[in-house]
Amino acid sequence: MATDLVDLFVSIGLSEQKAKETLKNEQLSNNLKHVIDEGEKRAPGAVRNKDVGKLLYNIATKLKTQIRCHQSLLIKYIVQKQMTSEAQLNAAMDYLLHHPLEPVNIAELEAESGVGVVVSPEEIESAVEVVINKYKQELLADRYRFSPGIILGECRGKLKWADGKRVKNEVDMQILDLLGPKTDADLEKPPKQKAAKPTKKESQKTAESAATSAEMCIGEDGHVKSFTELMGDALRFHKTGENYKTDGYVITPNTMNILKEHLKVTGGTVFTRFPPEPNGILHIGHAKAINFNFGIARKTGGHCYLRYDDTNPEKEEEKFFTGIRDMVEWLGYTPYKITHASDNFQQLYEYAVDLIKRGHAYVCHQKQEEVKGYNNPDSPWRDRPIEESLRLFEDMKKGKLQEGEATLRMKTTLEEGKKDPVAYRIKFTPHHRSGDTWCIYPTYDYTHCLCDSLENITHSLCTKEFQSRRSSYYWLCNALDVYCPVQWEYARLNLNYAVVSKRKIAKLINSGIVRDWDDPRLFTLTALRRRGFPPEAVNIFCAKVGVTMAQTVIDPTMLESCVRDVLNVTAPRVMAVLEPLKVTISNLPEDLNITVPNFPADEKKGFHTVPFRKTFYIEQEDFREDADKQYKRLAVNQPVGLRHSGYVIKVDKVIKDNSGKPCELLVSCEKVTDSNKPKAFIHWVSDPLSCEVRLYELLFLHKNPEDPAVVPGGFLTDINPDSMKVISDAMVDQSVKGAKVFDKFQFERNGFFSVDPDSIADKLVFNRTVTLKEDPGKK
Secondary structure, three states, rough: HHHHHHHHHHHHHOHHHHHHHHHHOOOHHHHHHHHHHOOOOHHHHHOOHHHHHHHHHHHHHOHHHHHHHHHHHHHHHHHOOOOOOOOHHHHHHHHHHHHOOOOOHHHHHHHHHHOOOOOHHHHHHHHHHHHHHHHHHHHOOOOOHHOHHHHHHHHHOOOOOOOHHHHHHHHHHHHHHHHHOOOOOOOOOOOOOOOOOOEEEEEEEEHHOOOOOHHOOOOOOEEEEEEHHHHHHOOOOOOOOHHHHHOOOOOOOOOHHHHHHHHHHHOOOOOOEEOOOOOOEOOOOOOOOHHHHHHHHHHHOOOOEEEOOOOOOOOHHHHHHHHHHHHHOOOOOOOEEEHHHHHHHHHHHHHHHHHOOOEEEEEEEEOOOHHOOOOOOOOOOOOOOOHHHHHHHHHOOOOOOOOOOOOEEEEOOOOOOOOOOEEEHHHHEEEOEEEOOOOEEEOOHHHHHHHHHHOOOOOEEEEEHHHHHHHHHHHHHHOOOOOOOOEEEEEEEOOOOOOHHHHHHHHHHOOOOOOOOOOOOOHHHHHHHOOOOOOHHHHHHHHHOOOOOOOEEEEEHHHHHHHHHHHHHHHHHEEEEEEEEEEEEEEOOOOOEEEEEEOOHHHOOOEEEEEOOOOEEEEEHEEEEEEOOOOOOOEEEEEEEEEEEEEEEEEEEEEOOOOOOEEEEEEEEEEEEEOOOOOEEEEEEEEOEEEEEEEOOEEOOOOOOOOOOOOOOHHHHOOOOOEEEEEEEEEOOHHHHHOOOOOEEEEEEEEEEEOOOOOOOOOOEEEEEEEOOOEEEEO
């Protein structure tokens, strides 16, 4: 059978290799065989013509599902040779996409796509000759270095319905006739011209083109670029009102009229929505969803709703509603409107009644465990009379049936094989907004698409696991004869060394492993904010991951890199000592106040002042009694410079504690000059503020802590014991005094830090957001 199909495909002009490649795609093979068989019936032998075969292959590969009902018409035109070029076929398919419903206006279709128009060889020759004459002088001067694409483009414009290959052959032949065969000079490569010395401006552009990823994230105004600026043209979707052009979209007799009304309401504006369930805290994956939905609306001048999917009153809490909105706004987005699925409870109920009346839904008494799984037998109540289902559904609404005693199910099957998904279930739980008004609540499968329809959503964006619900999404809107948006799927964003499941995070909290949903070792958005991740960095990370259908699992180092890129240009530099060693200068002439730039590389961003007294503190690791040649910092016989001070110090005496550990250094100082310039400069603090510093590492030891093959004991047994280290007696310079929660700084040589909410007036608490550079030994 396979050999027969290869022979059949080769017979219409495909190469043997292409025929075999086509055979690997079962759906395409079936489509192509059907097209060939129908063509053979209409005009026996015609399909063996390679030009005809090429167009038939285009029908099999390019014809969209929603206009496949017109396939026979197109095949007829091709095999009867009324349509002889790809340009004609493409124009016909484009016309049908704009007029997808039968009956087709044949006269208009044929006029728009050149059906029956035959462009003779003489017409091609004449049109090419006109264009060749137009560029004759340039051709004679440049010969074969003149771009033939210019000529070919103009010729195709004049010969709209001509076969492209024939036009190209005629152009090549007339150029050859004008210029003659290529000479040795034509075949020579043009000599390389010595590049002129670039101007200062050109040099600057070259430097910019070689910029680091950090610089690429910064706009010309010096601010961090937004998600949509970084994504650029990657965000390409259907135009508003052209829903019917997307693959898989279902067209009904009322589709085009409904879309016209939709365009009247929206005015062509893009509408998206971010529809979270208010039963937990958002995580890094939600950041991608927020950026796509709000970002696409912002890029197109459209609007994005924040719509709470509040159809499960048992799990919803006010803190989750507030937390979701906070995180959306933290990422830099303002909802066009804040809505709730519960706003539509009455309309959704009326739709359900209508669905029953149309014969598309029924009340079922099967238990939850009976309808679990896929490809189950039909419900014994699937064909119950409509009037009976209406009466029972009303009983459900009035509380006459108990929880689990009945559900309303829809007569459709999801792509994954799940039959008749539930539309309504009984729950005797008060709703936070509607109180005791309802005791039946709609499911996601029922609610989501209808709320999208009611809000005139143009682009319904969701993660890939909802692809299996796309057919039911379209089915339900069309079953009720209401506006049907387009569902677009993209891959979820997953991180290594992390868990984001609400249930599993709750286990981490209840086990005392993390403190709460905002523990900085988690990857919830509240945790990232608390740790000090700038929202711009999260958005940049989402842009770098991009819009893809491939499941994405990213290492946290990529996110941390984005954080460094942003903080490097936004977090002012200060000096802090995490493990202090006291130093006393014997000969400091006077107390000094030193002016330090907030950003040493850009002094336009301001300065701050720090005191310099005879007593100050350095990092313990910045002093050694015995130093080797590689050690460049302070040692007994090796002076070192003090950053920003203009002084160099040398050790006169080492004072030790009872254990023999250095506890104070007595030093002398002198001004830095060319003759005593030290090998290194170290940071220090004088008259500092005492602070607490929390250093974080990955919470889990393995990339996938949820994989039982890697972590047989479960994720709770995979905790990194060094995921948090607390330093309670660190010191920081006085410039941070008065810093507010979430203010961010770079502690010179130590990393980027953010003020934690646990801070009090007398003592600031800092979270290390990220180190200055990625640790090469880090997983």
